[in-house]
Amino acid sequence: MSFLGRVVGSLSAAVVLGLTGSPLSAADINSLKEQYRRPLEIPFPDSAPYSPQMATLGKMLFFDPRLSGNKNINCVSCHNPSFGYEVPVPTAVGSANTHLGRQAPTVLNAAWVAPMFWDGRAETLEEQAAGPITNPEEMDGKFETIIEVLDEIPGYNKWFGSVFPNEGITRDTVLTAIATYERTVVSGWAPFDRWVEGDEGAISASAKRGFELFNDKANCAPCHSGWNFTDNKFHDIGTPTEDIGRGLYEEDNPKAQFAFKTPGLRNLTYRAPFTHNGSIPDLETMIAHYNAGGIERPSRSEHVRPLDLSEQEVEDLKNFLVSLTAERTETPMPTLPN
The missing domain is CATH 1.10.760.10 (Cytochrome c-like domain)
Incomplete structure (x- = not known):
């Protein structure tokens, strides 16, 4: 990956194909995969070019x-x-x-x-x-x-x-x-990325089904879009909290109450616990939360609702999310000046 890249073009939002629960065609899957393809350059602002x-x-x-x-x-x-x-x-x-x-x-x-x-x-x-x-x-x-x-x-x-x-x-x-x-802190190439690039054996059949669910029945893609799996917007996902989040800055916006920034999903398996207050301890509990739909209140995102995922679908979705984690690499500690 080049660190000398200028601002890359904005990534397209993920294509959401409707909550049908029916299998997607090969053409649909290939189109979806393109929406999550990694950029090859890091965007640095003109005011602080990389060196x-x-x-x-x-x-x-x-x-x-x-x-x-x-x-x-x-x-x-x-x-x-x-x-x-x-x-x-x-x-x-x-x-x-x-x-x-x-x-x-x-x-x-x-x-x-x-x-x-x-x-x-x-x-x-x-x-x-x-x-x-x-x-x-x-x-x-x-x-x-x-x-x-x-x-x-x-x-x-x-x-x-x-x-x-x-x-x-x-x-x-x-x-x-x-x-x-x-x-310069960029997540490494994950099995999912290798699959997007054409290696059909990079992820399991279960993870591939999970990818379909992610973009269809599980309704994750409206918020977790693009290669970093975030729309960079704010949503109330129905977690128990007294923290009003974005609502502090948008007092007149009902949907901003209890709304927090959509986190990217890269390297999830290293990053538990989840949510703004760490109240969801692991990936299984996170999926269960979305499957149940969270707390129903006026500010809750229109994208969050009970999903009725089966046990197999939950497992498939988990395997897809795990495929977004790159192999662990060591980050050497720098020698500090004296």
């Missing part, structure tokens, strides 16, 4: 606890590569050793995600990166202090001088570097 040096600097900052107020937590604390850039608990733990109110969203494929956060309050990755760093409950950092700390580290002075020769160490350059690194 390996900038991404390397951003990775060091992403792993560096010196950005936090108590020097005891870093971005990886909530976005752990071993768990799909999330954490394997319902909600992450902040700098004061207290659980946060929401689950940490994955950084995977963030280059294709906007707006950011479960409630969409940040438009860009740069804006998003500032939030956890300065939030008193998360990293509790202050940029005035962060800049002073980094400026006293010869290694960082050298890096920033090379990557940002006209600016040096500033709030904006710190956030630009982190966001550039985050855009």
